């Protein structure tokens with residue numbers, strides 16, 4: 001499942017690049033306020049048949065980038081190609097080759113799952129003789145065959161997201177854009193969606209997904225591109241990104257979340273901390289001669305706060321990479 005690779009990325013050639021983004025800028029002009037630069041000099045290439053994660057906090061420009069790629073938004077500057085097409089100029093042709101799963105699933109809650117798919121298939125011109133088979137196929141893919149005749153208003157959030165994915169697959173797209181595909185989804189559905197995404201890439205489809213879940217970016221794909229305030233923070237395979245962060249981390253577990261909060265206030269002065277889960281803190285430990293002195297200082301500080309119930313070392317996560325480059329946690 002986890003496709004972390006330690007080998008460097010081979011350069012994508014123009015021939016096998018499904019998505020190319022070069023120096024893209026997006027500036028929004030908002031009435032009564034200064035122009036707002038939502039995307040700054042963004043560049044990346046996605047080879048065909050791979051999964052690519054755009055990881056960033058809320059408001060970092062992920063949806064804006066997706067809108068540029070599917071031709072909804074013309075960039076202020078830069079160059080974009082999707083399946084070799086210019087998304088705004090060749091939008092009609094582009095829409096035949098791509099599919100988008102937006103954050104809002106926009107299903108018809110009064111219709112059943114199968115009826116939602118049928119409506120979409122007809123709207124997007126799937127050949128009538130193929131509609132039934134395609135619907136059965138995509139329902140099977142997302143594991144919703146047995147709920148096909150139920151109204152989607154009765155589906156859980158995770159099931160609605162899976163149906164939205166099925167809907168996008170009806171037209172057999174070459175490239176799929178998934179905007180935060182597991183936002184607010186339960187753990188089981190999340191796992192099912194991750195598996196489908198990897199399977200799609202194995203079948204030759206190209207998938208760009210946005211997320212602000214670092215676990216998602218860790219679990220999926222060949223390359224992660226981290227953005228903040230619309231600009232690139234770092235990019236590479238998961239292993240390459242983690243290798244950019246020097247040293248191990250110490251994770252401290254506390255008896256209660258309030259204790260962890262108090263310790264964080266104290267320890268942030270020593271080294272920026274992250275919060276892997278409520279009631280615990282993760283602190284970067286410098287390598288080299290200062291390691292022992294650093295650990296002694298941390299232990300002295302938390303001894304004063306009290307309430308520590310556990311202590312372990314851990315290797316860097318993508319959260320740590322984000323913290324390393326921006327000075328703050330992804331989800332702060």
Ligand SMILES: Nc1ncnc2c1ncn2[C@@H]1O[C@H](COP(=O)(O)OP(=O)(O)OP(=O)(O)O)[C@@H](O)[C@H]1O
Pocket residue numbers: 028029030036038056057058059060061062063064065212
């Ligand atoms: N049409 C618009 N006009 C003006 N500002 C906009 C417009 N669309 C987005 N923005 C601003 O651009 C920034 C990036 O927004 P965007 O929706 O791309 O972020 P995001 O990373 O997808 O966030 P989230 O994770 O919350 O979905 C935000 O500050 C947002 O308010």
